Amino acid sequence: MTKDEQKDDLLPDKDAAKEFYAKYEPKEVLGRGVSSTVRRCIEKETGIEYAAKIIDVSSNPENRDCTLEEVRILRIVLGYPYIIQLYDVFESETFIFLVFELCRNGELFDYLTSVVTLSEKKTRYIMRQILEALIHIHSHGIVHRDLKPENILLDDAMNIKITDFGFARILQTGENLKELCGTPNYLAPEVLRAGMYEDAIGYSHPVDMWACGVIMYTLLVGCPPFWHRKQMIMLRNIMEANYNFDSPKWTDISSSPKDLIKKLLVINPIDRLTVTQALEHPFFHVKMWDQEITPLKKSLSMKSRKYSTISELAHSFRVQPFNPRKKFKYAILCIRVVIRLSRLKYTPETITIELSKSDPYRHKALRKVIDACAFHVYGHWVKKGEGQNRAALFENIPKVELRHLYLSNISPVS
DSSP: OOHHHHHHHSOOOGGGOHHHHHHEEEEEEEEEOSSEEEEEEEETTTOOEEEEEEEEOSSOHHHHHHHHHHHHHHHHSTTOTTBOOEEEEEEOSSEEEEEEEOOTTOBHHHHHHHHSSOOHHHHHHHHHHHHHHHHHHHHTTEEOOOOSGGGEEEOTTSOEEEOOOTTOEEOOTTOOBOOOOSOGGGOOHHHHHHHHOTTOOOBOTHHHHHHHHHHHHHHHHSSOTTOOSSHHHHHHHHHTTOOOOOSGGGGGSOHHHHHHHHHHSOSSTTTSOOHHHHHTSGGGSOOOHHHHTHHHHHHOOTTSHHHHHHHHHHHHHHHSOOOHHHHHHHHHHHHHHHHHHHTGGGOOOOOOHHHHHHOGGGSHHHHHHHHHHHHHHHSSOOOSOTTOOGGGGGOOOOOHHHHHHHHHHHSOOO
16 A cells, blocks of 8 residues: 555544534545545444545645535535435535445446446436436536546446536536636547637537547447547547547447437537437437338238238237237237347357457457456556557467577477
């Protein structure tokens, strides 16, 4: 453990915040920030567990003003189910204690690291909650400015909780911000322009929608759209919205989420989808199977064999006595058939020895294993563009010089 970590593990002087220690009993450290520590704590009277964020404001006076502004914003959005709940605030000369609800499943980032990628269904579930929370946030004139998987927590029921409103600001109607802040991977082009050009008009709520596009892209394929080892190239890619769907993973993903991402990662914020428009996108409104086969019904001729077969089947249903259990099973089977047919083109091919040797990353099952190994090796996401490919982990061969050196060392001495 480093000296800084040992210092963070020490509890603040109890005389600095007697009220906090009188009401709560602090436990183990859950996380650390630049000037803050998050601990699990227990309310002494009820035994309920919470998360206490202990912020050191003694070294930097600006920390106090920023923290109090964050508290003000958290109280404005208080009570919405997909936003972190703030329960208590204790202030002393050296520390500020913020008591939040405890989210046992941790950050969405850590969850994504463990599962590598999410299915379209799970992505739809999470993105819907993020967008619904943003409707509540934006309705109060607030822009978050730092949406990312690290700032999204998961509660016991795996519902999201947006947290960390340290960069959030309340905007008046027509007001724009020009401050350059946020996390590089998730910055919108207008934020970068505001930091580069003095005559830039600034930015407002659409920056959160850009971040949603980046988050959605990352959830589906396990890597951000604009990552590059050279930060200047990454920022240029953001300014030009230079991303693609060329990864082998995108072959398993339908066109609807891709279309939504395209409409979120738009350079001009005026043309970018709003929160309401995003929730109205077809990705969040899956059609029922009977709506999908309507064109097939219309295309059948009354003289065709298929039409006569369907007529006979319908007639048999009319003649036979009503059997709800049988009809329900039949309806479920029909739905399963239609779903499997609609997903047929996304179904990966069977794993063979030849495929696993030549191109293991092309197959979805092997790709999940490879990505999981890469996470353990690198400790972070690795973009598969710019010549980097996780399948290359299996293509390493020893250099000729090293092989020669190795063989010479094991050769018998004459």
